[in-house]
Amino acid sequence: MIAIIDYGVGNLFSLRSSLAMVGAEAVVTADPARIAQADRVILPGVGAFGDARARLAQTGLDRVVLAEAAAGKPLMGICLGMQLLFDRSFEFGEHEGLGLIPGSVVDMTPRITPGLKVPHIGWNALEITKKDHPLMKNLSDGDCVYFVHSFCAVDCEESLLARTEYGGAITAAVARGNVCGCQFHPEKSGRIGLEILRAFCEIEG
Amino acid sequence: MITKRIIPCLDVKNGRVVKGVNFAGLSDVSDPVALARYYSESGADELVFYDITASAEGRALFTDILREVASTIFIPLTVGGGIREVADFERVLACGADKVSVNSGAIANPALIGDAARRYGSQCVVLSVDAKRVGGRYHVFAKGGREDTGMDALDWIRRGLDAGAGEIVLNSIDTDGVKQGFDLEMLEAVCAFSNVPVIASGGAGCAQDFVTLFKAIPKVDAGLAASIFHFGEVSIASLKALLADSGITVRRV
Numbered sequence: 001m002i003a004i005i006d007y008g009v010g011n012l013f014s015l016r017s018s019l020a021m022v023g024a025e026a027v028v029t030a031d032p033a034r035i036a037q038a039d040r041v042i043l044p045g046v047g048a049f050g051d052a053r054a055r056l057a058q059t060g061l062d063r064v065v066l067a068e069a070a071a072g073k074p075l076m077g078i079c080l081g082m083q084l085l086f087d088r089s090f091e092f093g094e095h096e097g098l099g100l101i102p103g104s105v106v107d108m109t110p111r112i113t114p115g116l117k118v119p120h121i122g123w124n125a126l127e128i129t130k131k132d133h134p135l136m137k138n139l140s141d142g143d144c145v146y147f148v149h150s151f152c153a154v155d156c157e158e159s160l161l162a163r164t165e166y167g168g169a170i171t172a173a174v175a176r177g178n179v180c181g182c183q184f185h186p187e188k189s190g191r192i193g194l195e196i197l198r199a200f201c202e203i204e205g
Numbered sequence: 206m207i208t209k210r211i212i213p214c215l216d217v218k219n220g221r222v223v224k225g226v227n228f229a230g231l232s233d234v235s236d237p238v239a240l241a242r243y244y245s246e247s248g249a250d251e252l253v254f255y256d257i258t259a260s261a262e263g264r265a266l267f268t269d270i271l272r273e274v275a276s277t278i279f280i281p282l283t284v285g286g287g288i289r290e291v292a293d294f295e296r297v298l299a300c301g302a303d304k305v306s307v308n309s310g311a312i313a314n315p316a317l318i319g320d321a322a323r324r325y326g327s328q329c330v331v332l333s334v335d336a337k338r339v340g341g342r343y344h345v346f347a348k349g350g351r352e353d354t355g356m357d358a359l360d361w362i363r364r365g366l367d368a369g370a371g372e373i374v375l376n377s378i379d380t381d382g383v384k385q386g387f388d389l390e391m392l393e394a395v396c397a398f399s400n401v402p403v404i405a406s407g408g409a410g411c412a413q414d415f416v417t418l419f420k421a422i423p424k425v426d427a428g429l430a431a432s433i434f435h436f437g438e439v440s441i442a443s444l445k446a447l448l449a450d451s452g453i454t455v456r457r458v
Contacts, residue, residue, distance in 0.1 A: 011298050011299075011301075011303070013272075013275055013298075013299070013300070013301040014275055014279060014301055014303070017275060017276040017277070017279075017301070018279050020276075021277070021279070046326060046328075047326055117400055117401060117402060117426075118400075119327075119328060119371070119401075120207065121328065121371070121372070121401075121402055121426075122207045122208060122210055122250075122402070122426065122427075123207070123208045123210065123250055123456040124206070124207045124208065125206075125208075144208060144456040144457075146280070146281060147207075148328045165206055166206070166207055187279055188279060188280060188281050188303065189279065189280075190245065190279055190280050190458065191458065193279055194279060
């Protein structure tokens with residue numbers, strides 16, 4: 001069973017449906033006992049980093065997520081959920097992240113070709129940098145996934161699984177030990193997205 | 206590089222897709238779920254569902270359908286039609302919509318754009334504008350293009366962007382249904398200042414019209430159409446092959 005962490009951000013309908021599609025049982029929950037029973041955990045997220053981080057702290061779910069990660073359970077962050085895994089973010093001030101993956105989250109605007117629209121919205125191609133990682137096993141370079149974001153992870157070369165090109169290289173997927181994350185939305189990325197979720201469900205805990 | 210999006214639009218009334226459709230392999234051509242699956246499998250990058258039902262029963266059917274589509278098709282879904290207040294956003298988002306398109310509801314209550322953007326994020330709020338040339342300017346039309354509001358379309362779009370709209374669908378009434386290509390002049394005028402994605406709508410008559418669109422106005426992010434896809438005149442797979450051959454970056458499935 002997969003626990004999708006419910007801390008009041010984002011629309012989890014598609015994530016739950018897409019996991020059902022790959023044959024995984026998933027619950028949306030904020031209950032630490034149910035999260036502890038799950039064999040893997042997904043941290044979703046849409047919106048601003050600071051608000052989401054504060055909600056995780058208020059609900060105590062940050063400690064739950066850290067404990068599950070420390071116990072070696074496969075954990076995946078999606079979109080803002082991936083950004084929360086890093087050390088810190090500079091979205092509207094500076095906020096401490098969960099510190100599970102080394103790196104920072106910064107505004108992409110000054111890092112990309114001037115004039116490109118931000119947020120980066122739409123389907124963009126993956127360039128896979130760690131082809132042997134279990135999460136990437138069903139993917140090929142050039143596979144497109146769906147992005148919606150204005151901030152991006154940097155200084156995380158060691159954890160990088162895949163990047164995309166948007167007026168510069170943008171972090172698309174990362175992993176460190178049992179913890180992984182996607183900047184894009186696998187639950188909105190058609191067949192390729194389902195392959196990533198399927199691969200996550202097959203990672204050994 | 207980010208790909209140009211191709212977006213079929215489905216008008217749904219009382220649970221059925223309006224406008225005749227005729228595809229090989231589709232037994233029920235007005236079933237929105239079957240049609241959505243067909244488009245998704247043939248490479249549509251996103252789907253737009255417009256609820257053109259007037260009754261409460263029709264609306265309930267619409268949300269049932271949306272839920273079913275969102276449970277089986279994993280590409281972005283945009284919903285429009287009858288969105289008048291934040292509660293309407295809530296209703297369709299809870300059924301699996303990713304973005305909500307506002308048009309007449311935002312004209313009647315411009316605060317809706319900002320209210321929704323603050324609550325759900327700009328990425329969720331699509332401002333759809335029906336515009337037509339009147340006396341050398343572009344006017345915004347309401348109620349499905351029947352009513353001239355007298356508002357300048359470029360001013361209205363600027364206001365929408367300031368309020369937090371995350372995408373613009375620009376539908377030219379002048380080119381809509383004429384099938385002679387998109388309204389490049391009007392799109393150019395909007396792309397000159399829009400800092401969010403602009404989706405061209407109205408006028409696609411053949412696959413080449415999309416090539417012309419993306420070549421003439423590189424800042425346009427997506428092309429939306431209904432009848433040329435529904436009537437099977439252009440398949441999404443062949444359209445994407447043509448775009449790729451013309452040097453335009455698209456997502457292939």
